Amino acid sequence: MKALTTLHPSQEQASFVGFVSGYLSPDSLCAIFESENSQELFRIAITDSGIIRVYWVNGDDVYAILQQEAGYPRTSWVPLQLSVTAFGWEITREEIRITVNHQGSFQIHTPSGNFELDSFLRQHHSLRCRLSSPASESLFGLGEKVGPLNKKGRFWTQWTTDVAPHEDETDPLYQAIPFALLGQSSEFRGIFLANSARSYVDATDTENLWFGVDDGPLSLYLIPGPQISQVVARYSALTGRMPLMPTFALGFQQSRYSYMTQNEVVEIAKQFRHWHLPLDVIYLDIDYMDGYRIFTFDPVRFSDPKDMISTLDKLGISLVTIVDPGVKYDENYAVYQEGHAHDHFISYLNGQEFLSRVWPGLCAFPDFAKSQTRQWWGQWNARWVALGIKGIWNDMNEPAWWGYTENERACHPDEEVGIVHRTSSGKELPHYLVHNLYALLEAQATFEGLRHASSLRPFILSRSGFSGIQRYAAVWTGDNTSSWEHLALSIPMCLNLGLSGVPMVGPDIGGFLDNASPELFARWIQMGVFFPFARAHTAINTVRHEPWAFGEDVLRIARRYIQYRYRLLPYWYTLMYQAHIDGAPMMRPLCWYDPSDKARNIDDQFFVGEDFLVAPILREGATRRHVVLPPGLWYDIWNRQWLEGPKEIEVEASLEQLPLFIRQGAIIPLAPRILSTQYWRDTSPWPASLWVLPGHGRFDLYVDDGRTTAYQDGSFSLIQFSVHTTEDSLSVSWQWIRREFYRDIMNQPVILRIGPISGTIHHVSLNNNVVPSSRIHHAILSIPITLTSDGKVDVIFSRSNHH
Known part of the structure; x- marks a missing residue:
């Protein structure tokens, strides 16, 4: 494959698209455009949510094939009207109007955003087109990319790649998410290039964006806004939204490549408790395994994993283990034996099993395009977590492989020619069209295996993925570096992942490669606890990166901020629910x-x-x-x-x-001071207190059991809190919107803290009963309330200054 640096047509010969006929399909759900020889070239359709799909036919649509094989929800299309005009055709649906001319240019007008597409070009198997985008329009999204938040001015490639270290110019990275979010002034719009081949967005042209694919159809979903939240909601509805993860996923998490023995793991856990540091998860990197064979423990260094897991559970700490897709080529190894016997591995066109080296040496790789293989893989994961392991960490799943012999370099896309996948129906798909989907399909296999085996919510962390990875996994930004540059870089990287439909995201706190200084680690952990996914991780041969390793001052800072993270868990949990409902990122840029x-x-x-x-x-x-x-x-x-x-x-x-x-007007639910999410699960009020800042605001608190999938059957509660403030009064009210999930602990008092109130408080009432003035301290009003029913607090005061 040729490495591209531009999609502009000036440097290469490319053929233009033109139409001679256009008509509606028999069901009127799409408009079809043909060439002179009656070859179908384009289809245009509109979803029931107002998304326009422009589809240039070109061979197999592997993304659609595997979506259907994997059981993704089908898109709902609406009937269209088509009329002939002097210049071509006009397609209408309610307030949406699309004009198409004979040269293959599209003008799309909607009440909340317009799109102008032209210069549809073909060269061999590759396709490209141009979207008008003025210089004043910012470019966001594109998944996991380096550089500033606004991606204008660069050429971007979507091809899942294992790369370390990554710097300001590195592209591509681990994730391939071909979604562009465009915004100027108060109008945002989005474009999803729904093709699993290597794809490109060329943003170097001042007034245009170019979209291109190496192979397969040019399938563009044009998503109107005008608000940024509406674009993200529509895109995430198209590709899927995150399920609720177990509450421990929001707790602080600790990892290292590698904790080498079970005694070391237990000692790390005990040190967190000794230093009164909240912690919910410890990770095991690759060295816990027997010769890097997945689904095994080293029989000497991890001789009694059940005892280790039991000890961690007593400390309120969950264990998550790494599981790479490479299965060691070993005829005496059960995972390989089963996979080989049942044809679960990727092969060449001639049927020979594909082998390449990764950590265990020569490995075979599951063919996740096949539903039987996904089911087999899910069963292995389910048996694994049945030991008491609480989650799965998928790494090396770009897929990363290093070649057949020891002295080979990492495989390049050109070296993957001849590798094929086979679907359950027997259809052969070249690897270069499945490559970007490999991690997504692996995550789906793991998720479904865990979901079918237990009522507990699966927790999966994935390094690689494609659009829709949020349906199954959290994401971290891979092998970053302990540097101030990477500290700053993690903000726009994670913001754009959130805008690309992936809410549960974060970097390795402290940096993975190299050694953090005490100052850098302190600043990183301060920031890191405000990312949705908060895990500290570091590489082999680095200095220790546990919070106490940097001295007492850094330990004190780490303790304070991790504790603050835990106080905010009810707030974080409600944000997770919002992401589950409408796709909104938990971490948001200012332009949101x-x-x-x-x-x-x-x-x-x-x-x-x-x-x-x-x-x-x-x-x-x-x-x-x-x-x-x-x-x-x-x-x-x-x-x-x-x-x-x-x-x-x-x-x-x-x-x-x-x-x-x-x-102003924020309503912040706060948890009790705890060292693990397990400790509030059955014994503490949730929340323990609510901090209400004067102003006007609302917060819908979400509550469920935090562990099981019962919420999917309606077992959850929503309490709507609101605050309203005038010149001389303030009222806080709460109302149950839904109370299908209800816990006895909610009968316990919750402290309502109102303030700071800048003025003299004259009268306070709770449900029309007077509250004594002893509840007022330093301009903060503290009142114990119960949330068993609707209620209201009224405060009368006189202002001492403007605010």
Whole structure:
């Protein structure tokens, strides 16, 4: 395959597309356009949610074939009307109008976003087209990419690749997510290139974007907005939304390549408890295995895994183990024996089993395109977690392979020629059309195996993936580096993954490669606990990266921020529910709420949900930073003062301080002080308190059992909290929206904290009963309430200043 640097047509000979006839399909669900020899060239259809699909026919649609084989939900299409015009054709559906001319240009008009597509070109098997995109329009999404938040100005490739280290110019990376989110002023729109072949987005043209694929159809889903949240919601509905993960997935997690013995693992766990550090998960990297054979423990170094797992459980810590797709070529090894006997491995066209070296040596690789293989793989994973393991970590699943002989370099796409996959119906698919889907299909196999074996929610972490990986797994950003550059880089990387439909995402806290300094680790853990997925991890031959390894000052900082992460767990859990319902990222860029030109280019700050603005320190030695405050009133938690935006400020930030601001009218549910999510599960109120900041706001608190899939059958509760503030009064009310899930612990008092109130409080009532003035301390009103029914607190006060 030729490495491309541009999709512009000037450097190569390419044929143009033209139409001579257009007509509706018999069911009127798509418009079909043909060439002179009656060859079908294009189809246009519209989904029931208003997404327009422009589809250039070109060989097998492997993505659609495997979607259907894997049982993905079918897209619902709506009937169209087609009329002939002087210049070509016009397609209409309610307020959507699409004009098509004989040269193959498309003008698409919707009430909430327009698209202009032209220059459809073919060269051999590859296809490309041009989308008009003015220079003022920002480009977001594209999954996991280096560089700034706005991706304009570069050429981007979607091809799942094992690469370490990655730097500012590295592309592609582990994930392949061909979704572009475009925005200018207050109008956003999206484009999903639904093709599993290697694909490209060329953003080097000032006024246009070029989309291209190496093979297969040019299948474009054009997603109108106009709001950024609407585009992400429609895209995530198309590719799938994350299920609720077990609550421990939101806790702090610790890993190393590798913890070498079960005694070391237990000692790490005990050290976390000794230092009063919250922790929910410890990971086992590849060295726990017997000769790197998956689904095995080393018989000497991990001689009693059940005892190790039991000890961890007593400490409130779950075990997650790495499972790579490479199955060691060993005729005495049960996993290989079964896979070989039942034809579960990838092969060449002649039927010979494909083998390549990874960590165990020569390996065979499951063919996840086949449903029988996915089921077989899921069963092995289910048996594995039956030992008490709580989750699966999928690595090396790009797939990464290093060649047949020891001195070969890593396989290049050109070296994958001749490798094929076979579907359950026997259809042969070349690997280069399945490559990008390999990790997605593996994650699906693992997820379904765990889901069918237990009522407990699966937890899977995946390094690689394609659009839709969020249906099965959390994602981390791979082998980053312990550097200030990578500390800063992780913000736009994770923001764009969130905008690409992947909400549960985070970097290796502290950096994987090289050694973190105490200052760097402190700044990273401050920031890292505000990412959806919070795991510290480091490579072999690095210094220890556990929080106590950097001295007492860093340990104290780590403890404080990890504890704050745990206090916010009810807030995080509700954000996870929101992502499950509408695809909204848990970690959001400033332009999610402020689409101005300035906000669209800010990538060193971010929101957690709607209410927290996080502005990390990203430079060595820095003790202050520039902060852009969005419109509205913001509470500076360190200086305990209200600041009014929009404006730009300089804030102090000693090593102990992460600049953090909370929106006026925020309602923040807080958990009790705990060391593990297991400890509040059955014994503590959830939440333990609610912090209400004066203003106008609403928060819908989500509650369920945190462990099982019972929520899918309606076993969950929603409580809607709201705050309304005037010049001389404030009211907080709560109302049960749904109470199918109800726990006795919710009969316990929850502390409602209101404030700071800038003024003199004269009267407070709870459900019309007077509350004594002893509940007021330092402008904070603290009232014990119960959430067994709807309720209301009213506060009467007089202002002492403007706020």
